[in-house]
Amino acid sequence: MPAKGKHRRSTTQRLTRAAAVASAGGAALALPLIGATGAHAATGDAAPAATTYTVKAGDTLAKIAAAQHVDGGWQKLYEANKKVVGADAGLIKPGQQLTLEGAAPAAATTTSTATADYVKPVDGPVGTAYHASGSSWSSGYHTGTDFVVSTGTAVKAVGAGTVVSAGWDGSYGNEVVIKHADGDYSQYAHLSSIGVSAGQTVTAGQQIGLSGATGNVTGPHLHFEIRTSPQYGSDIDPLTYLRDHGVTL
Numbered sequence: 509m510p511a512k513g514k515h516r517r518s519t520t521q522r523l524t525r526a527a528a529v530a531s532a533g534g535a536a537l538a539l540p541l542i543g544a545t546g547a548h549a550a551t552g553d554a555a556p557a558a559t560t561y562t563v564k565a566g567d568t569l570a571k572i573a574a575a576q577h578v579d580g581g582w583q584k585l586y587e588a589n590k591k592v593v594g595a596d597a598g599l600i601k602p603g604q605q606l607t608l609e610g611a612a613p614a615a616a617t618t619t620s621t622a623t624a625d626y627v628k629p630v631d632g633p634v635g636t637a638y639h640a641s642g643s644s645w646s647s648g649y650h651t652g653t654d655f656v657v658s659t660g661t662a663v664k665a666v667g668a669g670t671v672v673s674a675g676w677d678g679s680y681g682n683e684v685v686i687k688h689a690d691g692d693y694s695q696y697a698h699l700s701s702i703g704v705s706a707g708q709t710v711t712a713g714q715q716i717g718l719s720g721a722t723g724n725v726t727g728p729h730l731h732f733e734i735r736t737s738p739q740y741g742s743d744i745d746p747l748t749y750l751r752d753h754g755v756t757l
């Protein structure tokens with residue numbers, strides 16, 4: 509009997525996951541399985557009134573989240589609108605209706621000029637890509653994106669934030685980690701010198717150190733990560749993150 513129950517449960521999980529994948533591809537039939545999130549609109553009970561936003565040409569989730577003051581930034585906005593946006597958070601289309609969960613009430617009309625102010629971490633071409641596989645990384649894949657620059661190139665904070673750590677970190681060599689207002693963390697590794705200290709606030713584009721070849725490297729470069737938490741392993745695609753914040757790469 510217990511085995512049967514187990515089997516039934518895992519079957520359900522598989523179905524749900526399959527439905528989620530189908531939904532990301534745009535199939536509408538998955539809706540009932542996804543369940544509670546965002547499906548209240550038509551029921552007429554006193555669900556909190558959700559503000560909606562119609563995507564315009566040139567919009568990104570980051571732009572919308574910043575302009576509409578969505579708590580949790582573009583990630584929250586994406587979470588709330590996965591069914592509309594689909595699997596690629598970097599791809600939204602004009603005319604799509606987004607739910608602005610957590611948007612500040614009066615923000616919609618007052619801050620249309622406030623754009624996300626982000627920059628590249630360093631002036632240099634992209635080298636080893638995010639998620640490249642290889643034996644040199646303890647996770648089995650590359651948890652950041654490398655920028656090919658010689659030692660001594662200015663490394664800049666990609667956005668405003670607070671330095672949470674600045675110092676030696678094993679194979680990352682000299683490393684700076686910054687927490688940003690959207691709750692994500694940027695990491696800059698293998699620096700030859702560090703120009704900031706923990707607790708310091710920085711602005712977008714502020715120099716935080718110089719690139720180098722410290723730690724586990726085969727040559728000078730900037731290793732750049734974006735993480736959703738301070739912990740190793742919570743990395744997300746750094747270039748997608750920067751593009752979502754209006755950076756041209």
Ligand SMILES: [Zn+2]
Binds near residue numbers: 650730731
């Ligand atoms: Zn790297």
